[in-house]
Amino acid sequence: MKASFILAGLLVLFSGCAAQDTEIGSFSKHLNSPSPVKVGLIAINDFHGALEPPGRTVSVELDNGTVAEVPAGGAAWLATTIDELRARHPYNLTVAAGDLTSASQLASSLFLDEAAIGVMNRIGLDLTAVGNHEFDRGWQELRRLQNGGCEKLANREPCAVEPDFAGASYEYLAANVRMADGSTVFPGTALRTFGEAPNAVTIGFVGLTLKGTAELVVPGGVAGLTFEDEAETINRATTALDEAGADAIVVLIHQGILTDPKSQPNGCADAAGPLLPILPKLDSRVDVIISGHTHWQYICDWPSGDGSKEFLLTSAGFHGILATDINLSIDPQSGDVLSKSAENIAVRSPAFGDTPIEASLPPVAPRADVKEYVARYVDAAQAFEDRPAGHLSQTLEESDDYERGGALGRLIADAQLAATRENGAQIAFMNPGGVRAPLRPSPDGALTFGQIFRTQPFGNVLVTMTLTGAQIRQVLEEQLADDRDEVQILSPSAGFDFTFDRSRAEGQRIVSLSLMGAPLQPDQTYRVTVSNFLAEGGDGFSGFKLGTDRQIGLSDLEALEAWLKVTPPREAPIQERATEIVGSAHL
Structure with a gap:
């Protein structure tokens, strides 16, 4: 999205570099565009406090063309998977599309989902959209989860396991959730820059929940809040991010689609659902849409409303059974997104019940610090569990x-x-x-x-x-x-x-x-x-x-x-x- 340099600017740039490059033909080398900056985004959605493996599988296509059902999920295994994906990308960011908390496993829910926040802190989440379930205990309690502290704002005692609960180290985004005074309950957008100047690139993020959130939570918990139209919010934020220097626009939206149940995690066959009417209305400057809410997994290129480009549309299912590995290549001179691709990666965890382990896809090792942290909460909840x-x-x-x-x-x-x-x-x-x-x-x-x-x-x-x-x-x-x-x-x-x-x-x-x-x-x-x-x-x-x-x-x-x-x-x-x-x- 950057404006092109004029010729005079190029000549000044070249003259400043000539003393450091005396090889014949160096001028022609400088005429070449700088190398694209490659950024990896690792995305999840609808974690719902799934601290332990949830007893679910995901379909994985093997090298021989057959499909195996692989046990998946669990916070410690998710942490390892995200670490492995980060290692693929010198520049990376970890993001989510909402509903990290509430409707959670007992060990998280009993303690007001402070455990889910602590897990995401340890995993290294950077940004997340709010989802409808984030408002289940009211927006004031959600702010406590962001900012920390032990003020009692819900039906259970806070800080029961961690007396010094410090809140989320990542940032909630809520571009379409407005309070009575017109301000948003959390910031709506964020900018992140990757690479070294003058060849750095900036990605703008807008995060939001579905417009119908007020109908999906106890109304008293969102009294005084207004949930605005998704497309209008995204387009308004896209313009602001573009003007602020964003080269790429990534939407984190807690709304999604449904696909053919037999579809593999990296397809969008027979797409339907509430996100579809929103997509044609979006500004074509949007590049990636990371979605959630429907608990479905999919990846596809979806045409923009004006037909000028395709959005990369992704979702990683729910309960941390998948993580989406997104690759962006951005030209730092023009600001153009040269390519974008994604793949849903199974969070391979131990077998459960009579579900076999595919020999070629053994479980990843659980990350020790996250496993130990989860165990603290599971132990605290054990008397209730059994x-x-x-x-x-x-x-x-x-x-x-x-x-x-x-x-x-x-x-x-x-x-x-x-x-x-x-x-x-x-x-x-x-x-x-x-x-x-x-x-x-x-x-x-x-x-x-x-x-x-x-x-x-x-x-x-x-x-x-x-x-x-x-x-x-x-x-x-x-x-x-x-x-x-x-x-x-x-x-x-x-x-x-x-x-x-x-x-x-x-x-x-x-x-x-x-x-x-x-x-x-x-x-x-x-x-x-x-x-x-x-x-x-x-x-x-x-x-x-x-x-x-x-x-x-x-x-x-x-x-x-x-x-x-x-x-x-x-x-x-x-x-x-x-x-x-x-x-x-x-x-």
Whole structure:
């Protein structure tokens, strides 16, 4: 992006160098452009406090063309992988696209994710965008994680393991998150320079979260904040960074796409999702878009809206199972990005369960200091981790349908209904975005508190309210509204069933509603239980805010544990309760 030197400037430059270069032809050598400056960016996203290996695999294509599933993740193994990637690049920076904290493993979440911050400090993270989950405990608590200190701003005691918690040594960027006075809650952009003058290059970074963040967190935690449009924010920041001398523009955005589930980590086959409508609106001066939020892995060149270039678009999945190795080559004279490429690298960790280790891809060595640091928090959480918490008849995985919570979501809804019957509850709803991990009981069906915590790590409480049948229909219509970034089909409790048809006009897509086999009556009132997150309009379900006669119940975890503490083990609710039909007749 730099302006070209005029000829007179070149002659002055050459005359100053002539005394040091007396070889014949030295003038012609100086006419050549300086060598490109090569910068490596190592990127992650959606770490979610995954201190220990999360029991997940990634697909890796082997030299012979076959694909192996490789155990991946864990902070100490991620640290080693990032160290190895840094070694490839004399100039490098480590960055992230949000959601490093919250919805975390027990050992991190119990201690307000101070452990996740400490891990990222030791790994050497430089910059990160904020994500929606960074606001789960409120923006004041997020500022504490950035700045350090032990002020109690959330529901647990801070500094329980590290009395001198100093906060993040890296910088949060939040270009589209504004406070009431118009300032951003964190800086929006950053500039980093690589190389030696006059042949140095500067990369500008803009970091932001998705515009819909306020709908994905407890509203009270973001009261007074405004989340601005993503494309407008990026374009405004791009102009400012360009004027400040940036040669390349890198966007760290907590929003993403989905691809074909069978796609390898370095492709974008069948791309869809909420980031796609944003990309054509972006300034063509953007070079790289490092994304997240959807927990998907992909790399591709995506055309700019005006067709003048292609953006490099990347995401490294979630839970630290991948790290993206990005290569930029920049001409220090013209400021042009000459080439850009990326590869998702598996964070190879030890085998788990019956997952074999591919002989050609053994685990990397865990970095000792990070492993020791994680162990401090794991040991502190052990008493909570191992406590018996009930029985389940079979393993319930997270739903492979992004929109639904599956049988696990229905199990949680049943637990919440049972826990609030004394408050008059007749129906309970569970949002699929709140189901965060599978439940995998031991052979005798036993589950631990650590297991159920990973499934519901947010610490929500249950709210039972009164809604009319018409208001319940309104809430369920909100699932399918045309302007939703992400469709989420609520999981209902046993006895409540509904059908829907997406082909019908907006507002008329719920075809039928019934409770215990009887149609819901529009004017009749019903007692409905949801989490406080949904009760305050989370996930875009504003209809729940209409509920009256509210009563606060147990926490969601207490409800689930009480439901599972039965003998014989609790049976899984396999039968669908929300059924999609196509081409239904209008009622």
